[in-house]
Amino acid sequence: MTARAENLRSELRARLPETLPPRLGVAVSGGGDSVALMHLLHEIAQYEQVELLVATVDHGLRPEAPAEAARVAEQAAHLRIPHETLRWQGWDGAGNLQDQARQARYDLLTNWAHRHAVGAIVLGHTADDQAETFLMRLGRASGVTGLSGMPDTRDYDGVSLLRPMLGITREQLRQYLSECGVEWIEDPSNHDLRFDRIKAREALSGLDVLGITAKSLTRVAQNLAQAREALARYTQDSARKIAVVDSGDIYIERRGFEALPNEIQRRMVVGIIAWIAGQGYPPRQSSLDQALAAVQEGRTLTLAGCLLLPQGDKTWFCRELNAVAGESVMPEKPWDKRWVLAGPQTPDARVGALGEAGLPQVPDWRALSKPRKALLASPAVWQGENVLAAPLAGYSNGWVAEFTAETPEFYQSLLSH
Known part of the structure; x- marks a missing residue:
């Protein structure tokens, strides 16, 4: 050599x-x-x-x-x-x-x-x-x-x-x-x-x-990478204070969000979207500006496969129904690359989005105090036209919904953005 x-x-x-x-x-x-x-x-x-x-x-x-x-x-x-x-x-x-x-x-x-x-x-x-x-x-x-x-x-x-x-x-x-x-x-x-x-x-x-x-x-890029890591730590610390994970969705307290520096706000929004909708290229600057304005003004917005929903003094980030409406898999297979649903052996059972047709079949979904549109894109177990279970909407019926092994813990995932 x-x-x-x-x-x-x-x-x-x-x-x-x-x-x-x-x-x-x-x-x-x-x-x-x-x-x-x-x-x-x-x-x-x-x-x-x-x-x-x-x-x-x-x-x-x-x-x-x-x-x-x-x-x-x-x-x-x-x-x-x-x-x-x-x-x-x-x-x-x-x-x-x-x-x-x-x-x-x-x-x-x-x-x-x-x-x-x-x-x-x-x-x-x-x-x-x-x-x-x-x-x-x-x-x-x-x-x-x-x-x-x-x-x-x-x-x-x-x-x-x-x-x-x-x-x-x-x-x-x-x-x-x-x-x-x-x-x-x-x-x-x-x-x-x-x-x-x-x-x-x-x-x-x-x-x-x-x-x-x-x-x-x-x-120069290495020096900036060190600065990026410091900002990521700040974003993670801030998210632990104002962002709450709820069955795969996230809501943030708007007052705490508004008090953050603009750069940290951007990083938090990018990190939330990536965690919910999957890794990929972050939204364009103009789209991010719209998202920040929507949070601060309490408006609904669709962005990169996610839906931003105001509720009182909170803003929810959840999956957009249109992004997953056509996805259907067998139980125990990854759905939307982040969920695995498992339960009793059931003939012809499929996992798909709960959607408009499924939500009325879920008893007591209103008791969750969660925006209706946030539940529409959650996974459910279907048998034909009937919903057998919707664990994230409070209707487990013997089924469980768990993250795939590849899905990172939310707060830890912020260190990669």
């Missing part, structure tokens, strides 16, 4: 968890960054007796993609690492292609991880990616959270996503591959100036005369 390889391996390992899971996944596209990551992790996995698995996502958007995935499979086979190509076929030509492809990539990878009992997936983002992200978000006038860049670790659908190369540059990795005699694939889209990331890459290349480099911007 060369000195360069040893230094890179040491830096990468220092950013990984102290104890690695028995099975570790790595996402490899075939580009220089992820190919170098695969080789470096192979050395670490052998030494620490960790089983490594490789996945390549084929978005089905470029004719070269299947051949590139096959090339990664060959390289993985040479290292005796199991490989699987994950194909996306969900693009219908509508919406933002890059956002949908990114979301699909993470969904495919985490589903693959669950199938193979992989506890964590390592991603090949580098210091250059972090710096480009910083510049793009700077152009959008992002705040502390946006400018703190990509986190080293993130939980996605119960799988840890690890980025241990955020302190390593693209050039360092290519020099390592060249020394090892390993080839990689150059994606032609990396030179397509139609993409904002490529524009940021070009802009960054001309800023080094000012001392602004991938390394320096990565350090």
